[in-house]
Amino acid sequence: MAEYVQRSCESMIKELEVLRRIKLFSDDEINRIIVVRKHMESKIHNVSKSLDDFKSYISYEKLLLKKIHQRQNERGISEKKGWLDNRILFRITRLYQTAVQRFRSDYSFYVEFFKFCRKHKLNSAASQAVDIIIKMFSHKPEVWILAAKWYWHLKDANRALKTLQKGFTIHKQSIDLYNKAIKLELDQLSEADSDVRSIQEQLCVVKIKTYVSLILRNITDLGDILSTLKIVQDHEILKETQEEISRHVFQNYTMDGHLLPPFEEQVRALEEGG
Known part of the structure; x- marks a missing residue:
């Protein structure tokens, strides 16, 4: 020693x-x-x-x-x-x-290390810290958002989005991951050059439709679903997506925000009440 x-x-x-x-x-x-x-x-x-x-x-x-x-x-x-x-x-x-x-078990210390590197523009060390954090703490949804934000900061939009996509394949019920992916898709579209804007717009719409389909399949909390609607509601290109969310809400939730039982159970309840 x-x-x-x-x-x-x-x-x-x-x-x-x-x-x-x-x-x-x-x-x-x-x-x-x-x-x-x-x-x-x-x-x-x-x-x-x-x-x-x-x-x-x-x-x-x-x-x-x-x-x-x-x-x-x-x-x-x-x-x-x-x-x-x-x-x-x-x-x-x-x-x-x-x-x-x-x-290896102290998550907050890993994050502290990453933030230190980011603050002092130690990009290589920060990227290494992010890689370790994902490897050690992939069970935490917030890890995937932290990593995606870092890759976005590095101007690597594709890697940021792929990170979020991988994150919500693991955390299917994390609305924050889905919503962050939608926001980054819209941010990426807003930065697209005019000569590729049309193609990027079509791709963006398709990808966000996929995210929303996953949300409506995996998320049951009405407040979470409405938080997604709030993100997309001001974008004309997402009109169909807005309508899909609204239709889902009106078909599946009561006025006080509770999830309706499956249709078969509703029919059975009516028959039993007869």
């Missing part, structure tokens, strides 16, 4: 020398940073290490980075700014990556 701690501390020497040389931190402050980091390194290399040890180390490094930015701005010091950022961001990313490999 001592060897790993020593090696990690030695890798920080140049960074600390820069902080001292450009007068962002005093000698006493640098020494305190060394003490804290050595303590943190000892904790995460201990046999009985815990996720909280990694969280504490990550929080400390984030605070340190924030303090560096604050002093750079206050003192007008720009020297080595990008270099220092990269060094500390790399350390935090490495801590996250090590922790998620060792502690």
